[in-house]
Amino acid sequence: MSIVTARRISQIFFFLLFLWFCIVATLGEQWWQLRGWPVNWLIQLDPLVGLGTLLATGTLYAGLLWGLLTVIVTILLGRFFCGWLCPFGALHQAVGWLANRGRKASMMIAANRYRRGQGVKYALLVFLLAAAAGDLIGRLLRVSIDSPAKAAGIVAVMLVLIAGAARAAKRSVKRWTAGIVMAAIGVAALSLLTDGSRLLAASLQTGLLDPIPLFYRTVNLTLLPLVDGRLISISAASRLYPGVFAMGALFWAAVFLNLAVPRFYCRFVCPLGALFGLLGKNALWRVGQKADGCTACGACDRYCEGGCEPATVLRSPECVLCMNCLAACRHDVMGFHQHASAAGEISVPDISRREFVATLAAGAAAVPLARLAGMTGEAWNPAVIRPPGSLAEGEFLQRCIKCGQCMRICPTNVIHPAGLQAGIEGIWTPVLNFRMGTSGCQQGCIACGNLCPTAAIRPIALDERLGKGTFQSRGPIRTGTAFVDRGRCLPWAMDRPCIVCQENCPVSPKAIFTREEYRPIRLGGDIRLQGITGNRLLIEGPVLPSDQLATGDYFVAIDGRRNIPPARIADIGSSGITLADNPFSGAAEKGDRVTLLVRLQQPYVDPSRCIGCGVCEHECPVKGRRAIRVTAENETRERRHRLLL
Amino acid sequence: MTETPIDRREFLGRCTRAGFSVAAAGALGFGFYDSSGPDGLSGAGASVKIPDFSIPDMKGKLCIARGTVQGMDRAATVRAAFEALGGMKAFVKPGERVLLKVNAAFASPPTLGATSHPDLVAAVVRLCLDAGASRVTITDNPINDPASCFALTGIDTAARRVGAEVVVPREALFERFTVAGGRLIRDWPVLYAPLARSDRIIGLAPVKDHHRSGASMTLKNWYGLLGGRRNIFHQDIHTIIQELAMMIRPTVVVLDGTQSMLTNGPTGGSLSDLKPTGTLIVSTDPVAADAVGAELLGRTAADLPYIAKAERVGAGTADYRSLNPKEIQVS
Numbered sequence: 001m002s003i004v005t006a007r008r009i010s011q012i013f014f015f016l017l018f019l020w021f022c023i024v025a026t027l028g029e030q031w032w033q034l035r036g037w038p039v040n041w042l043i044q045l046d047p048l049v050g051l052g053t054l055l056a057t058g059t060l061y062a063g064l065l066w067g068l069l070t071v072i073v074t075i076l077l078g079r080f081f082c083g084w085l086c087p088f089g090a091l092h093q094a095v096g097w098l099a100n101r102g103r104k105a106s107m108m109i110a111a112n113r114y115r116r117g118q119g120v121k122y123a124l125l126v127f128l129l130a131a132a133a134g135d136l137i138g139r140l141l142r143v144s145i146d147s148p149a150k151a152a153g154i155v156a157v158m159l160v161l162i163a164g165a166a167r168a169a170k171r172s173v174k175r176w177t178a179g180i181v182m183a184a185i186g187v188a189a190l191s192l193l194t195d196g197s198r199l200l201a202a203s204l205q206t207g208l209l210d211p212i213p214l215f216y217r218t219v220n221l222t223l224l225p226l227v228d229g230r231l232i233s234i235s236a237a238s239r240l241y242p243g244v245f246a247m248g249a250l251f252w253a254a255v256f257l258n259l260a261v262p263r264f265y266c267r268f269v270c271p272l273g274a275l276f277g278l279l280g281k282n283a284l285w286r287v288g289q290k291a292d293g294c295t296a297c298g299a300c301d302r303y304c305e306g307g308c309e310p311a312t313v314l315r316s317p318e319c320v321l322c323m324n325c326l327a328a329c330r331h332d333v334m335g336f337h338q339h340a341s342a343a344g345e346i347s348v349p350d351i352s353r354r355e356f357v358a359t360l361a362a363g364a365a366a367v368p369l370a371r372l373a374g375m376t377g378e379a380w381n382p383a384v385i386r387p388p389g390s391l392a393e394g395e396f397l398q399r400c401i402k403c404g405q406c407m408r409i410c411p412t413n414v415i416h417p418a419g420l421q422a423g424i425e426g427i428w429t430p431v432l433n434f435r436m437g438t439s440g441c442q443q444g445c446i447a448c449g450n451l452c453p454t455a456a457i458r459p460i461a462l463d464e465r466l467g468k469g470t471f472q473s474r475g476p477i478r479t480g481t482a483f484v485d486r487g488r489c490l491p492w493a494m495d496r497p498c499i500v501c502q503e504n505c506p507v508s509p510k511a512i513f514t515r516e517e518y519r520p521i522r523l524g525g526d527i528r529l530q531g532i533t534g535n536r537l538l539i540e541g542p543v544l545p546s547d548q549l550a551t552g553d554y555f556v557a558i559d560g561r562r563n564i565p566p567a568r569i570a571d572i573g574s575s576g577i578t579l580a581d582n583p584f585s586g587a588a589e590k591g592d593r594v595t596l597l598v599r600l601q602q603p604y605v606d607p608s609r610c611i612g613c614g615v616c617e618h619e620c621p622v623k624g625r626r627a628i629r630v631t632a633e634n635e636t637r638e639r640r641h642r643l644l645l
Numbered sequence: 646m647t648e649t650p651i652d653r654r655e656f657l658g659r660c661t662r663a664g665f666s667v668a669a670a671g672a673l674g675f676g677f678y679d680s681s682g683p684d685g686l687s688g689a690g691a692s693v694k695i696p697d698f699s700i701p702d703m704k705g706k707l708c709i710a711r712g713t714v715q716g717m718d719r720a721a722t723v724r725a726a727f728e729a730l731g732g733m734k735a736f737v738k739p740g741e742r743v744l745l746k747v748n749a750a751f752a753s754p755p756t757l758g759a760t761s762h763p764d765l766v767a768a769v770v771r772l773c774l775d776a777g778a779s780r781v782t783i784t785d786n787p788i789n790d791p792a793s794c795f796a797l798t799g800i801d802t803a804a805r806r807v808g809a810e811v812v813v814p815r816e817a818l819f820e821r822f823t824v825a826g827g828r829l830i831r832d833w834p835v836l837y838a839p840l841a842r843s844d845r846i847i848g849l850a851p852v853k854d855h856h857r858s859g860a861s862m863t864l865k866n867w868y869g870l871l872g873g874r875r876n877i878f879h880q881d882i883h884t885i886i887q888e889l890a891m892m893i894r895p896t897v898v899v900l901d902g903t904q905s906m907l908t909n910g911p912t913g914g915s916l917s918d919l920k921p922t923g924t925l926i927v928s929t930d931p932v933a934a935d936a937v938g939a940e941l942l943g944r945t946a947a948d949l950p951y952i953a954k955a956e957r958v959g960a961g962t963a964d965y966r967s968l969n970p971k972e973i974q975v976s
Contacts, residue, residue, distance in 0.1 A: 050674070058677060059677050059683075060673075060674055060677045060679060061682050062679070062680050062681075062682065065675075067674075068670060068674035072667050072670060072671070075667050196816070282659045282666060339652065389685070392685075455682035459682060639832075640873070642874075642877060644877070645829055645877060645878065645880050
């Protein structure tokens with residue numbers, strides 16, 4: 001079997017595995033549903049997820065350690081992930097192959113030549129990682145030496161820096177001293193400027209362009225909901241995700257750009273590929289030419305996936321190890337060796353020091369700029385309701401990679417990707433939308449936190465969510481509080497009995513309770529009592545709508561008989577009103593004015609019981625803008641949003 | 646066809662660098678590995694400690710000074726009142742640093758009586774400095790914009806004239822604090838830096854009507870040391886005042902009833918909200934001081950639930966007559 005066939009099998013395998021993981025991320029016990037399938041494995045293997053969260057939080061969460069395996073193999077072999085494993089790369093390769101079938105060799109060689117723009121992905125990587133590193137820089141600037149281990153660590157770092165500086169000093173003493181002075185001034189200025197200021201902040205935005213979260217998100221939110229139907233039946237109710245147009249547009253743009261340049265995304269945009277390009281600088285084995293035999297026929301360039309120009313000076317950070325050049329070469333010149341390509345090799349990524357520093361500074365400056373909007377502080381948006389178990393907003397934004405796994409697994413389809421309501425940083429992060437989906441956030445469900453690959457939504461236990469057992473003292477997790485809109489609520493504003501919200505409140509005792517009120521109904525004129533026979537009141541007045549008034553919610557009162565409680569209407573006949581029980585016998589007289597009342601149960605929310613699950617909002621019959629709505633007030637994840645004592 | 650010879654030196658160098666890279670990646674990965682994830686309980690740090698500023702020998706001292714109802718001289722009255730309790734020297738020792746917690750809650754002029762009067766502030770500062778205080782600091786975390794409050798109340802000008810320092814609150818001066826045995830003040834931001842830098846604390850408050858708590862006097866005045874979204878505490882105003890009484894054990898408090906705000910409190914806004922009551926109270930017992938003040942508002946200590954609550958936690962005595970107050974007349 002040729003190496004290219006092996007590579008193709010690997011790509012197809014991982015592509016199908018990826019699709020399979022997307023499909024089985026469905027809550028249920030069927031063999032094709034989530035029952036232990038490692039659906040996050042590809043995300044965990046993606047070291048950009050691990051590195052990004054490590055920079056942003058100082059921790060590497062559980063399964064993300066898998067990324068270390070990818071890193072180690074990449075250090076030894078180069079970008080194997082891109083050519084052999086990445087499902088997004090496989091898709092691009094397939095589309096590029098389709099688009100270029102039958103093209104002349106010269107055209108394909110031209111399409112696959114190296115372009116300066118391929119350096120852009122390194123700039124994107126540096127930008128995104130710098131944006132995630134603000135907190136880390138702050139911590140390093142304010143490190144206090146309180147343990148021998150820390151002191152040893154600092155001494156080690158200093159030694160490395162001095163050794164590096166000494167090497168540089170051999171080359172140019174002047175530049176060396178200038179560099180040291182500049183660095184010292186830089187650190188001093190940074191530590192002074194950033195103390196107590198807003199100049200440092202961290203936000204994890206790698207997921208915007210990181211291919212694995214991007215592909216997961218796109219398939220989860222824009223492709224599966226489209227094909228989900230009778231043939232491929234994944235969800236009980238078809239899924240909707242408002243605001244995913246831009247998400248889909250980004251995906252399809254990436255796909256169609258393969259028509260212009262094969263693997264366009266991988267070559268120009270992919271920050272993960274850029275990371276691999278940097279890591280593979282010292283790869284022990286690498287693609288390249290042998291010393292003799294090359295006829296400069298260019299066949300290797302024709303099928304080159306990375307645009308690394310194996311025919312001439314090979315740019316090894318661009319090589320995705322597709323091995324097409326090995327198969328294409330008719331002179332057996334191309335191989336995978338321990339030595340560099342005989343025709344020459346450039347093993348450093350194409351990003352100048354100037355570009356590196358500029359993008360680093362831009363990334364580090366972008367997040368503080370975004371934070372000036374105040375959305376992680378005073379200007380927090382109460383419409384941003386995060387899934388139960390979500391961290392406080394600042395920490396949340398340091399972990400969420402926008403992969404959409406929580407939205408995919410949510411059994412009720414209430415988790416949606418945010419547009420700009422959570423700020424520019426919060427784009428495509430999960431928010432709860434109770435107007436959509438099959439029900440609110442189910443009280444007995446903890447799926448999203450247990451699927452979240454980065455613990456932006458913590459993996460809570462059911463006891464913690466409900467505030468039971470060892471979590472009794474903390475109380476339940478609240479995602480917000482429901483507020484009754486009395487101007488829209490049927491019993492409050494429109495004299496119609498309802499209280500669907502109270503019935504559906506899943507908390508025990510219920511967070512929604514009611515108070516009773518009798519209100520006179522509107523009629524075309526006065527009703528006067530003519531006489532009483534048994535349970536029947538004979539009346540004179542406008543025609544009464546019997547189908548409405550005999551429903552059990554309507555009552556009769558007689559003016560001036562205040563001490564007699566309203567009596568329920570059992571039936572309306574041609575000549576009068578039949579009461580369920582007649583308290584007026586002997587207590588009312590002919591000519592008394594009769595008032596018809598509707599009994600209303602008006603809903604109130606007890607904020608100490610409400611958990612913000614949104615079932616009430618989902619069920620409210622005022623379907624457009626609901627008459628009871630949840631906002632993030634009193635959510636447990638942010639102490640500052642506390643409403644009660 | 647010949648094999649390309651491998652440059653040994655180059656290859657070994659690459660092996661070394663790759664080896665170091667793998668080791669570094671491994672060290673980072675395992676070094677920062679976190680199997681359980683965050684606990685979601687961020688921010689619950691250790692609480693700072695606020696010392697007891699009271700003087701043991703001076704417990705239960707109370708002086709009620711009465712002056713002419715119209716145009717009482719605050720400076721002369723407060724001087725006489727302190728004199729009656731043994732002089733400021735009994736409270737402030739030479740070299741001590743004194744913090745005056747004034748009421749600068751609103752950006753309104755001193756004539757409207759919503760804030761501590763600058764004449765009184767200046768007089769107390771002078772007394773402290775004359776007693777040998779090394780430094781007098783004035784602070785409050787007001788409701789309106791802090792800088793405007795200190796400027797418009799006249800407190801800033803008065804303080805600078807007599808050589809006191811005004812600390813305008815900013816984020817860096819707050820620390821999280823928990824009242825031992827408290828229910829509300831838990832892990833809550835408190836204007837701590839000026840407290841930490843002081844040996845004595847003197848509370849300075851006007852007598853005011855307060856719609857929620859009944860009255861705002863020396864105990865309610867400590868509310869101005871709280872930071873954060875403190876307005877949620879209004880849901881249980883009497884308990885928060887009780888906990889404030891537990892939080893701050895002052896050296897002495899000065900309750901200014903030269904005039905009292907009887908209506909439209911605590912902001913006032915009109916001269917017709919004020920009534921001249923010609924009384925000034927100096928006390929080491931803030932509960933007793935407030936009990937006296939309640940009467941100036943035409944109420945009794947029993948009308949103000951927080952007074953009994955503060956008494957219950959040992960912050961003072963509601964029955965101020967049992968303290969055998971010194972009552973003086975200042976003409």
